Amino acid sequence: MTDSIELRPISFHPDVLARIAPDLSMQRHLSLGLRPSLRSFEEFRNVEISDGGLSFASKSDIDRKGNNILGSNVLKCGKTMVVTSITGGIVEENISGSYVDDESAESSNGADRLSRFGQIYPVVEVERGRVGAPTDEEMTLSQRLHDCVLHSGLIPKKALDVAVGIRSTDSEGSSSILYPDEEESALSSGLKSRRKWTYVLYAKIQVFSRDGPLFEICWNSLIYALKTTQLPRAFVDERTADLKIPVSMRGRSATIRETFDIICDASKFQPLRLNEENVAFASNFAIIDIDPEAELPKDGDEMQVDQGSSVLLADIQGEAEEASVFSTISVISSESGRLKHFKVVGGSSNASIENLKKSLNLARLRASDLSAKASNGAR
């Protein structure tokens, strides 16, 4: 019973290896100078964008009935597809009795900074073949997008103000709408100063074929969608406006708050005015240590690999990369290099200053590339 035990190396198909030992598969790829996705280390995936023709302002012949989408974007990055649609609402602002001028309020600094910027309320849904409550990832993504939009100062609060027009009907029954910023007449100033409405923006972001971290892709899609966003002009009917003015002139407007029916013009839009210098795009990076042990045995001349050296990978994609990478960098940067968001998670690898610098540089290049796409797409 003393049969010799023969030890045979087991070999796996690359797909199987990637499944059972993602880190090993990753290291093998890296030692060849490639990534599991066959991209080189600092290569980003291509991004295709379109507005999807979803928005009601994007087409003239579409039936607008029931379409309340103000801006939209369909972004494809590799296999991942993101559909973003922006809808809106109107909310009445509470104005205290003493009317404070906007300009003077803005001069204050520090804590008030955020009060000058508008928000957007995103809901991210990632399709993964399950139903039920939102997952942790979806909730984190939504919250991070919301916070980053607010803190980046992308949307000036003023851009969300509703310039309420007045619809008047003359004796022949034809109606016309006058907007305060179009006609410099003394139109409806009584109404304008006491009541203030602002637009509320909601974003619905649907992700298909998740393949790696999503925050950056969702952010970019959201930015593209915001760039296409058109806000409808809104007005109140002359009859309702007239009816309320005597009441407010008695100085009782603080206590009696009638609800005006604000109606949106289905044919007139204004683009949402973003703070152009704050428009920024996101990219992510991974830092991974090269493990010399995992290298494929080389025949012939040895290549010199430094012990414990680390590489920077741009645009994390796929299960292998996501599972075997613990140090990530997420950057939101504008074309000109203005940083809007910077997040480093230092896991196992050493996030050196050189790597950080390199990632910032790449993020800036990426941002200028992506922003060029937006202007091409707009045409």
Place this chain on the structure above:
Amino acid sequence: MVLSVTEKSYLHESLASVPPARPDGRKANQFRPIEVFTDFLPASNGSSKVVASDGTECLVSVKCKVVDHAVEEDLVVVDVDIAGHRDDSGLVQGIASTLSKVLSTQLDRSCLRLTKKYSFKLYIDVLVLSSFSHPLTLISFAVYSALNSTQLPKLISSDDDLEVAELPTFHDYDFVKLDVSVPLLFTLAICGKNVLVDPASNESDVANNGLLVTWSNGKVTAPIKTLGLNEDYVSGVSPQSLQDSIKMIEQVAPEVLQALGGI
């Protein structure tokens, strides 16, 4: 009662044979006996309770409210609650949605009209206790008898208010009977080439498909839809069976209406 695979197969064979042999000895176009009680809830404008022979019980209450019909488009709201099923289950939501759509599109709105500005809005609450088979037919019978026993307050102010926001006033104790024609919804089971009306639970379990047919104002109308009664035996049916089903409803519906009207 849950049937075994063998029992189901036997039952399916007998229902598909010509003529169909139904386990309770009914003919293909025969309904189960039901008991109907109406107008027993003092706080509702109309109510009914229908009890089927298998113990399925359905209660319906109708309440009314005066609304501005320019503001509220829907004058009929249906709420369905089935014991043993979650409110967000497909069965409950599907039945509620079907019923509200049928009732809000096919009830004559002018019957609810009070003045030029105001109308009655009906709230129909359906509660199914202990359901065994697909409860739609039974619910429909209950809704029919509840609406036909509904008494609405009598208007004593003028019915022409010139669209001024003047609230209508009502008589203190006199009521007017709601006079409205109510659509009926029937479920049928198709087994092989046979069509069976009002399938019991064991018949539903082995039916090849189910069909919902609506009867309103003396004729078969939309919605007509196939309906899932089970997951094991479901299969395609021949177009001829669909026509047979509609013919059967055309034949039995007047008799059902007569029977329900006699209450």
Place this chain on the structure above:
Amino acid sequence: MNITDRRRILGPSNAKPLIFEKPESSEQEVQQPQEKSNVENESMYIKNGLVSNANGSSYLELKNGELSEQCTILLTSVYGPRPSRGAFSSKASLSVQFKEVTIEKIPSGELKEICNFLSNIFSAVINLERYPKSGIDIFLSLVQNPTTSDEGNLQPIIAACVNGITLALADAGIEIFDTVSAGTYKRNVVAFSKNGTEVVGLWKDKEDDTENNILNVIESCKESYLKNRKVIIEYLIRSRDADI
């Protein structure tokens, strides 16, 4: 009890939805139904396998005529057969979920009705006995829906769902008894199998002025079924040839 949704960022609670001015010209709407009944120049664009993390998926783009910008876009993904936990089941359980990705026009009750209707059709079509102890989940995402909000005009969408699910099931390699497809006529949708001799689903939710005889309606739907099925089969054969 305060039942706000804490899992999503909802925005201010006093916000009101945008109300758009009612278009004054209603003449255009009257003309539309005539255009729609013109089925002749309806075109269908099919692409399978877009959703990479699903077992199978299909993308459908339906256009009414070449010039029209209005198109219905439906993305269907099939997950499964995957193991289901709990009690033993001798056959796969099927679920259908329908969601509007962008504009939400269809009331939730009707979405449920559509799901019930579709799962009834596909219970009859998928060889569920082949996959014991597992679940097959179908997710429909309606990306674009050009039909107007005057509810009830769902039949082109339901037909697209049936066609989309069949394609996605084929892409996932799940056994089906037949390539089921649906045809529409006026306000009726009929899903057929076995070359049009069997009806697996019938949906008529509004009365139309024309036919009272159901057989004639079914016959009219069959024409559009045969057309749709031809397109589906041609696509499947072409994509198979491309793979080889």
